[in-house]
Amino acid sequence: MIKEDTISAITTAPGSAAIGIVRISGPDALRIGEQMFFAASGKKLKTYPPHTMVYGFIRDREGKDIDEVLTVYMKGPRSYTAEDVVEIQCHGGMQSLRQILSLTFYYGARPAEPGEFTKRAFLNGRIDLVQAExxxxxxxxxxxxxxxxxxxxxxxxxxxxxxxxxxxxxxxxxxxxxxxxxxxxxxxxxxxxxxxxxxxxxxxxxxxxxxxxxxxxxLKEGLRTAIIGRPNVGKSSLLNTLLKEDRALVSEYEGTTRDVIEEQLVIGGVPVLLADTAGIRDTEDFVEKLGVERSRAFLDKAELILAVLDGTQPLTPDDEAILTAVKGKNAVFVVNKVDLAESIITQTLAERFPRENIIEVSAKTGEGIELLEKWLKEYVYGSSRQADEEIYIQxxxxxxxxxxxxxxxxxxxxxxxxxxxxxxxxxxxxxxxxxxxxxxxxxxxxxxxxxxxxxxxxxx
Ligand SMILES: Nc1nc2c(ncn2[C@@H]2O[C@H](COP(=O)(O)OP(=O)(O)OP(=O)(O)O)[C@@H](O)[C@H]2O)c(=O)[nH]1
Ligand SMILES: [Mg+2]
CATH class of the missing domain: 1.20.120.430 (tRNA modification GTPase MnmE domain 2)
Incomplete structure (x- = not known):
């Protein structure tokens, strides 16, 4: 054990809350705690067995009550830092927390640096660096x-x-x-x-x-995914269906989406950063053109592309351009609108891309969406891996x-x-x-x- 000075800090988030916690850690934790905490029973904190919650009051230097609290003394090494720790649970207003904290400084604690409690747990050998991180x-x-x-x-x-x-x-x-x-x-x-x-x-x-x-x-950062396709194939409809919410405008007019819409969601347990983009095509419209440029930028930086195609129509030159653009990227081909008619392009696509990467869906009825979710899950975990048994370093x-x-x-x-x-x-x-x-x-x-x-x- 390394002998250190005694530190203290507010360990709960700033703002109003039901409770807030001030933590004191180090050789003087108990002494400092005793000087400011007065149990309702009239007994000293140290007369209670360690790790017992004791009800009482924090009093300032003049003996006036600052707050009604619960205080616990955790004798080292059985504490977060492996040192002696006193934690004071008070009402979660900033006034009460700040006054209690300054009192700990007055009685000899020093403000804890960022991460210092965890650092002490590491330096004292309670946890290793992986556990600290x-x-x-x-x-x-x-x-x-x-x-x-x-x-x-x-x-x-x-x-x-x-x-x-x-x-x-x-x-x-x-x-x-x-x-x-x-x-x-x-x-x-x-x-x-x-x-x-x-x-x-x-x-x-x-x-x-x-x-x-x-x-x-x-799993830590989210899978960067972009929905890409020519206008009107149903990209925004797909975003809405995956989100289960009417987030993006949908219309029968080509070029409805002009700007990129980004959303965070969890699909099949996988956190996804999903971007709906403007339909990619040659256009003279100035604003739409800007949108198309953004779509291309997203196509480049996404890890995964959902390339949406209209299954009721033959592949167009705009579709072909997109199929070329996703070459060499991780892509799944989403053949949409299968509620209207049987897809007429799945066969053609299957001759050029692995069949398991082609998924027929209807963004309108939700048909096939579970297949897309399953595909995503397998992409992230690998088909043979058992999510529970593996170690995933983040x-x-x-x-x-x-x-x-x-x-x-x-x-x-x-x-x-x-x-x-x-x-x-x-x-x-x-x-x-x-x-x-x-x-x-x-x-x-x-x-x-x-x-x-x-x-x-x-x-x-
Ligand atoms: N029947 C049917 N209609 C769909 C489906 N998906 C989209 N649509 C319709 O297709 C049209 C275009 O849908 P959007 O989602 O706006 O298409 P988009 O690809 O986002 O279009 P842009 O933003 O213009 O590039 C709308 O009228 C939708 O209602 C589907 O699965 N089935
Ligand atoms: Mg759209």
């Missing part, structure tokens, strides 16, 4: 799926996996060092074969984690480190194949080990730690 992910989760991943990370799913892989790699190094020190006992063939197999296994586990990172990022820092570790392991495998000297092998494996240690915080530099916690909010 997941605290912010939990707070910022945009969907139930993203929350679930963040909570799994908080519980140490990823940390345990990394520990396992690192243990495997450490064994490799021990093995190699033994044969470097006692070369006469070495049987080279066996050593290279065994070492290569172990490293390869570790590399496969890292690769599996990286595969899940695509899913993790989408954090950019962690993904980058893991990518580099993966490269080092690839180098190590190659080195073993080419029978390079043992110490070349240990260098690569060592590097992978230290990169993975940076993810959990075992081998990370102070500046990086400070940078990570500076992104937190005050009070966390």
């Amino acid at each position: 997941s605290v912010m992910d939990i707070i910022n989760s945009k969907s139930t799926a993203a929350l679930k991943i963040a909570v799994q990370q908080q519980e140490g799913f990823l940390s345990r996996k990394l520990k396992e892989v690192r243990r495997r790699l450490r064994d490799v190094i021990v093995h190699l060092e033994a044969v470097i020190d006692y070369p006469e006992e070495d049987i080279e063939d066996v050593t290279y074969k065994e070492v290569k197999e172990s490293i390869y296994k570790a590399k496969e586990e890292v690769a599996a984690l990286l595969e899940g990172a695509h899913t993790g990022k989408i 954090n950019e820092r962690q993904i980058n480190l893991l990518r580099q570790a993966d490269e080092s392991l690839a180098d190590a495998v190659k080195a073993a194949e080419n029978r390079l000297p043992y110490d070349c092998l240990t260098i690569d494996v060592d590097r992978a080990l230290s990169l993975m240690g940076e993810i959990t915080g075992e081998t990370v530099r102070d500046e990086i730690i400070n940078e990570i916690f500076a992104r937190f909010c005050v009070g966390k």
Whole structure:
């Protein structure tokens, strides 16, 4: 345990609310708490067993009541920071919270820096860096799926996996060092074969984690999706149906949508940033032209394109232009208006694109929309993956480190194949080990730690 000074902050959101919380953490937490809190029972806070809610009042220096509160003393290490903590639950108005907070300063606490409570939990070894980072992910989760991943990370799913892989790699190094020190006992063939197999296994586990990172990022940030198509095929109708709300204007006139309409929604559990765009075609109308330019920009920057086509009409040159434009992008071809007549273009499309990427729908009746939802879900999770069992990394820092570790392991495998000297092998494996240690915080530099916690909010 590192002995630190005592810090305090308001840990609840600013504004009016039913309750607000002031947290004090550090060696003087109990002393400071005792000086300002007066239990209704007349007893001292420290006479209660730790982790007991005690009803009473916060009084200012003159002994006047500031607020009626509940106070709890959590004796370290059984607290958020693993230090002694006192938390005061008062009424959630800013006046009461601010006065209580300044009183903690008066009695000797110092204002907590952003993320400092969580940083202390990390420095005191209660949680690792992955768990600390997941605290912010939990707070910022945009969907139930993203929350679930963040909570799994908080519980140490990823940390345990990394520990396992690192243990495997450490064994490799021990093995190699033994044969470097006692070369006469070495049987080279066996050593290279065994070492290569172990490293390869570790590399496969890292690769599996990286595969899940695509899913993790989408669940965290939302899948950037653009609805693209020529005028009047039913793009805005599709947006409205997916949103279950009349958001965009729909009309029988071509060129109804002029500007891009963006909405956030959750489709089949997947958070989606969905953009309805102006129909793309050659036009002389100045404003429509601007809209078309914007549509093209969205076509470029979206990760996924919903290319909408009118199933009741043959493909037009404008359709063809769009089909060409989405080449090389992730696209699903939405054949619309199948409530009017059987599609006459599905067959033609199927000759050019994988059939599973062509979906017949009616934006008007909702027919086929569930197929589109299913398609999206599979795109995000992969068809064979079991959403519950996988580890999905959401954090950019962690993904980058893991990518580099993966490269080092690839180098190590190659080195073993080419029978390079043992110490070349240990260098690569060592590097992978230290990169993975940076993810959990075992081998990370102070500046990086400070940078990570500076992104937190005050009070966390
Ligand atoms: N029967 C039927 N009509 C549809 C369907 N989808 C859209 N429509 C009609 O097609 C016309 C055009 O629909 P919109 O949603 O405005 O088409 P859009 O692609 O957004 O058109 P622009 O914004 O002009 O590019 C409207 O009259 C809709 O009612 C559908 O699935 N079935
Ligand atoms: Mg429209």
